[in-house]
Amino acid sequence: MTEIKKHQYDVLVVGAGGAGLRAAIEASASGLSVGMVCKSLLGKAHTVMAEGGVAASLGYVDDRDDWKVHFADTMRGGQYLNNWRMAELHAREAPECVLELEAWGALFDRTQDGRILQRNFGGHKYPRLAHVGDRTGLEMIRTLQDHGIHQGIKVHMECTVISLLKDGDRVVGALGYEREKGRFQLFECRAIVLATGGIGKAFKVTSNSWEYTGDGHALAYEAGAELTDMEFVQFHPTGMVWPPSVRGILVTEGVRGEGGILYNSERRRFMFDDIPDLYKDQTADNEEEGWRYTQGDKEARRPPELLTRDHVARCIVRQIKEGRGSPHDGVYLDIAWIKEKLPKAAQHIQKKLPSMYHQFKELAAIDITQEAMEVGPTTHYAMGGIRVDPDSQMSTLPGLFAAGECAAGLHGANRLGGNSLSDLLVFGKRSGKHAAEFAKENGFGQINNDQVEEVTRQALAPFERAGSSDGESPYQIQYDLQEMMQRQVGIVRNEEDLLDAVEEIGKLRERAGKAASPGNREYNPGWHAALDLPNLLTVSEAVAGSAVKRKESRGAQAREDFSEKDEAFSKVNVVSYKGSDGEMKIESREIPEMGADLKQIIEEMK
Amino acid sequence: MATATFRIWRGDQQGGEFAQYQTEIDEGMVVLDAVLKIQAEQASDLAVRWNCKAGKCGSCSAEVNGNPRLMCMTRLNDIPLQEPVTIEPMQSFPPLKDLVTDVSWNFQAKKKIKPFKPRAPEPDGTWRMDQRDVDRVQEFRKCIECFLCQDVCHVLRDHQLHEEFIGPRLLVYSAALEMHPLDSEDRLDDLANAKGIGYCNITKCCTKACPEHITITDNAIIPLKERAVDRFYDPVRRLFRVLAGG
Ligand SMILES: Cc1cc2nc3c(=O)[nH]c(=O)nc-3n(C[C@H](O)[C@H](O)[C@H](O)COP(=O)(O)OP(=O)(O)OC[C@H]3O[C@@H](n4cnc5c(N)ncnc54)[C@H](O)[C@@H]3O)c2cc1C
Ligand code: SF4
Ligand code: SF4
Ligand code: FES
Numbered sequence: 001m002t003e004i005k006k007h008q009y010d011v012l013v014v015g016a017g018g019a020g021l022r023a024a025i026e027a028s029a030s031g032l033s034v035g036m037v038c039k040s041l042l043g044k045a046h047t048v049m050a051e052g053g054v055a056a057s058l059g060y061v062d063d064r065d066d067w068k069v070h071f072a073d074t075m076r077g078g079q080y081l082n083n084w085r086m087a088e089l090h091a092r093e094a095p096e097c098v099l100e101l102e103a104w105g106a107l108f109d110r111t112q113d114g115r116i117l118q119r120n121f122g123g124h125k126y127p128r129l130a131h132v133g134d135r136t137g138l139e140m141i142r143t144l145q146d147h148g149i150h151q152g153i154k155v156h157m158e159c160t161v162i163s164l165l166k167d168g169d170r171v172v173g174a175l176g177y178e179r180e181k182g183r184f185q186l187f188e189c190r191a192i193v194l195a196t197g198g199i200g201k202a203f204k205v206t207s208n209s210w211e212y213t214g215d216g217h218a219l220a221y222e223a224g225a226e227l228t229d230m231e232f233v234q235f236h237p238t239g240m241v242w243p244p245s246v247r248g249i250l251v252t253e254g255v256r257g258e259g260g261i262l263y264n265s266e267r268r269r270f271m272f273d274d275i276p277d278l279y280k281d282q283t284a285d286n287e288e289e290g291w292r293y294t295q296g297d298k299e300a301r302r303p304p305e306l307l308t309r310d311h312v313a314r315c316i317v318r319q320i321k322e323g324r325g326s327p328h329d330g331v332y333l334d335i336a337w338i339k340e341k342l343p344k345a346a347q348h349i350q351k352k353l354p355s356m357y358h359q360f361k362e363l364a365a366i367d368i369t370q371e372a373m374e375v376g377p378t379t380h381y382a383m384g385g386i387r388v389d390p391d392s393q394m395s396t397l398p399g400l401f402a403a404g405e406c407a408a409g410l411h412g413a414n415r416l417g418g419n420s421l422s423d424l425l426v427f428g429k430r431s432g433k434h435a436a437e438f439a440k441e442n443g444f445g446q447i448n449n450d451q452v453e454e455v456t457r458q459a460l461a462p463f464e465r466a467g468s469s470d471g472e473s474p475y476q477i478q479y480d481l482q483e484m485m486q487r488q489v490g491i492v493r494n495e496e497d498l499l500d501a502v503e504e505i506g507k508l509r510e511r512a513g514k515a516a517s518p519g520n521r522e523y524n525p526g527w528h529a530a531l532d533l534p535n536l537l538t539v540s541e542a543v544a545g546s547a548v549k550r551k552e553s554r555g556a557q558a559r560e561d562f563s564e565k566d567e568a569f570s571k572v573n574v575v576s577y578k579g580s581d582g583e584m585k586i587e588s589r590e591i592p593e594m595g596a597d598l599k600q601i602i603e604e605m606k
Numbered sequence: 607m608a609t610a611t612f613r614i615w616r617g618d619q620q621g622g623e624f625a626q627y628q629t630e631i632d633e634g635m636v637v638l639d640a641v642l643k644i645q646a647e648q649a650s651d652l653a654v655r656w657n658c659k660a661g662k663c664g665s666c667s668a669e670v671n672g673n674p675r676l677m678c679m680t681r682l683n684d685i686p687l688q689e690p691v692t693i694e695p696m697q698s699f700p701p702l703k704d705l706v707t708d709v710s711w712n713f714q715a716k717k718k719i720k721p722f723k724p725r726a727p728e729p730d731g732t733w734r735m736d737q738r739d740v741d742r743v744q745e746f747r748k749c750i751e752c753f754l755c756q757d758v759c760h761v762l763r764d765h766q767l768h769e770e771f772i773g774p775r776l777l778v779y780s781a782a783l784e785m786h787p788l789d790s791e792d793r794l795d796d797l798a799n800a801k802g803i804g805y806c807n808i809t810k811c812c813t814k815a816c817p818e819h820i821t822i823t824d825n826a827i828i829p830l831k832e833r834a835v836d837r838f839y840d841p842v843r844r845l846f847r848v849l850a851g852g
Contacts, residue, residue: 040655040663040665041655041709041713042713043663043664043751044657044663044664044665045657046657048657048658048662048663049658049660049662049663099731099732102733103727104722105722105724105783105786105788105789107735107740107743107747107786107787108740109737109740110735110736110737110740113734114733114734114735114736115732115734132744133744135662135748138747138748138750139747142747146721146722147721147722149713149716149717150717150721157710157713180702180703209658209659209663210656210657211657242634243633243634243635244632245632245634245635245636245639246634246636246660249659249660250660355661355662358661359660359661362661362679362681363634363660363679364634473646473650474650475646475647475650476646479646517650517651518651519650519651522618522653522703523653523702523703523704523706524651524653525645525650525652525654526645526650526651527651529650
């Protein structure tokens with residue numbers, strides 16, 4: 001048997017983004033030993049890339065805001081498929097979590113009277129996003145990291161978990177490898193928190209990095225946990241489209257929050273042409289009103305550019321399809337125009353959107369204070385994920401918890417901008433607390449050595465195939481998957497394409513079984529890519545399969561063949577899990593009835 | 607489509623050498639794109655760190671034609687392509703494999719700096735802060751921990767004084783803490799002694815290298831040096847400054 005290094009922790013946290021760090025800090029605070037593993041260096045997780053802000057109804061900029069409004073906005077944004085209890089907890093606890101960050105050293109932008117400044121974002125009724133220019137995620141992850149390193153958490157950087165280990169039904173450990181030497185690491189623990197982020201690398205055009213291969217989703221699925229809402233993948237309306245090598249890189253919604261407008265090749269603000277009924281009362285009916293809203297006028301309603309992401313993305317796609325796009329298959333996003341309204345507009349833009357300014361200047365040679373940007377939709381966020389208990393964040397398997405983007409429920413059919421960073425804090429904290437409680441009540445389990453041996457054997461197989469004639473490059477398989485998913489499971493879907501996609505995934509799975517990695521185990525990205533492949537295929541299958549199941553258009557799921565909402569689907573979540581025959585099972589589950597108090601809030605806010 | 611030639615350092619702790627690769631290049635490509643293309647098509651085990659591809663995470667630091675750069679923010683348009691483009695790992699840190707270096711020292715050294723300690727909050731449990739005070743520190747908090755400043759600082763690179771000197775990145779970190787409007791900790795003794803701020807002779811190479819355009823020397827290191835000097839050599843001036851609110 002290959003040599004394996006062993007570690008033992010009361011609580012193991014997989015992932016060191018906002019959710020993982022927050023969970024580790026909380027678990028550690030209860031006096032337990034905590035280990036944290038992450039694929040990259042500490043501080044490099046996706047959370048670092050978040051730009052626009054963290055949503056919390058502090059009410060500092062507009063005192064009409066409170067948790068009830070935030071709750072209602074989140075539910076409306078999610079088209080009422082959200083886990084309403086999670087939406088409630090999130091709205092109630094987000095403000096306290098943001099203030100906690102401040103006590104740990106975070107420095108948010110300030111209001112005139114010295115409080116935390118909050119900005120407008122799509123789908124949020126009042127200015128709600130605490131932010132630091134357009135680098136809020138960096139502030140958040142650095143604050144958690146710099147606080148966390150003093151809490152006695154043991155961090156294993158550049159270490160990837162490839163399998164969860166079970167004792168009966170319960171999850172009692174994890175097996176991984178560290179990148180540097182490629183040695184296997186065995187983690188024995190009483191409870192595990194998965195905080196591994198998203199699945200964006202299943203698609204070709206994405207704002208996500210190489211890390212987003214749906215590992216947590218697949219680890220949980222393979223261990224027998226349930227996934228839910230996998231059909232809902234958020235395509236962010238504004239990614240860069242040119243030059244080709246940066247296609248997909250995010251352009252923050254903050255640009256529109258600060259007054260940026262979208263127009264097509266005919267210079268028409270096409271967003272005014274299509275305002276959904278659910279939002280008619282809340283949306284400006286002329287450009288002047290929209291501008292006033294972005295400048296903080298409390299009487300004004302939001303411009304249609306700040307409608308929810310699913311809607312804006314589809315409107316952009318339509319413009320492009322109908323031939324009114326920009327030269328590189330996008331539309332125009334213009335913030336430079338505000339110079340008509342504001343003195344010193346160029347400085348203002350640089351101050352409010354510094355990293356956007358640099359991103360365009362350095363990657364596209366465009367000065368956004370002077371010219372419009374070209375933008376188009378990009379795969380951004382997975383609303384779907386591991387199905388968890390709303391209060392404790394425990395999955396359907398005892399001892400296995402999940403938080404952050406890899407968990408599901410809070411966002412329903414569509415996530416509002418800014419609701420992810422707050423999700424990480426609220427549910428990171430909750431998962432850490434409850435994992436610690438579980439660990440206190442349960443001892444270490446029995447590690448199954450046969451399972452360990454089987455996993456390591458499979459993990460090393462790509463090296464053995466390196467010499468063989470039918471060995472394939474894992475990069476090529478990944479690339480082919482991304483092309484296919486983009487084409488067939490993208491923003492606009494239909495039954496035929498989806499079914500075909502499921503079949504394609506089966507074929508790609510066969511090819512993945514032949515993925516070969518030349519070289520040795522030391523820091524070998526080709527090997528890592530080969531090990532990521534099965535995860536990507538699992539989440540891709542869940543996305544495509546769940547999209548087939550939901551025969552309607554709602555939120556992030558748009559079907560050409562079922563272009564309207566269907567009442568029957570308004571009461572169910574789609575769940576996927578691994579059947580006893582090893583095949584993926586996909587079924588609908590009734591959403592539990594919402595409590596009367598919450599119903600009333602939604603009625604009042606309509 | 608044009609092609610270009612890249613000389614990439616391949617090796618590990620034991621040593622290594624440059625390997626030459628030719629690859630096709632497309633409009634707007636950055637150095638990291640070329641490296642990843644070579645990895646995907648010609649050298650699947652070529653080790654390189656990257657995450658965001660947008661200059662936000664500070665993972666992809668390397669030396670491109672001898673210059674400290676984030677590979678994801680270095681456009682091929684901006685470098686001459688008639689000659690091969692040389693890409694090497696950072697030199698201040700031990701090589702692990704190919705373009706990946708062992709930067710763990712930075713994390714260990716950071717842990718030894720006294721953490722943030724806020725003053726007592728106002729009665730409502732929160733704090734008021736003025737944007738102007740926040741601005742000053744926000745400059746330092748832009749740091750993406752790419753460690754390029756550590757890479758170019760001669761105290762670390764040439765003299766290898768990692769034990770005595772924490773380097774520009776961690777001086778920026780210290781400055782962010784020291785100038786934080788809420789912080790009540792005292793790090794000056796430590797900076798002057800264990801952290802070796804005196805080793806910095808203000809060459810400003812770090813400031814030039816910083817991809818976040820943090821004015822490391824003028825805004826972080828020099829004020830810290832002044833505070834330390836005031837404290838240790840000039841109590842009178844220090845008292846005067848305190849009284850004058852400076
Ligand atoms: C460009 C961009 C901008 C965004 N802007 C905003 C915004 O303004 N507001 C907002 O609310 N949200 C925003 N989001 C979304 C938000 O940033 C993410 O959803 C969120 O940061 C995810 O955090 P997380 O803690 O769940 O995971 P991450 O921060 O992605 O961390 C995942 C961690 O898990 C680790 N990991 C993964 N797999 C494994 C494995 N197998 N073994 C070990 N470790 C593993 C990774 O290494 C990493 O440490 C943005 C996202 C992007 C990409
Ligand atoms: S200014 Fe000081 S810290 Fe910066 S590179 Fe020069 S010696 Fe090093
Ligand atoms: S100060 Fe600048 S150069 Fe140094 S680590 Fe931070 S971002 Fe990089
Ligand atoms: S990849 Fe993040 S800075 Fe280059």
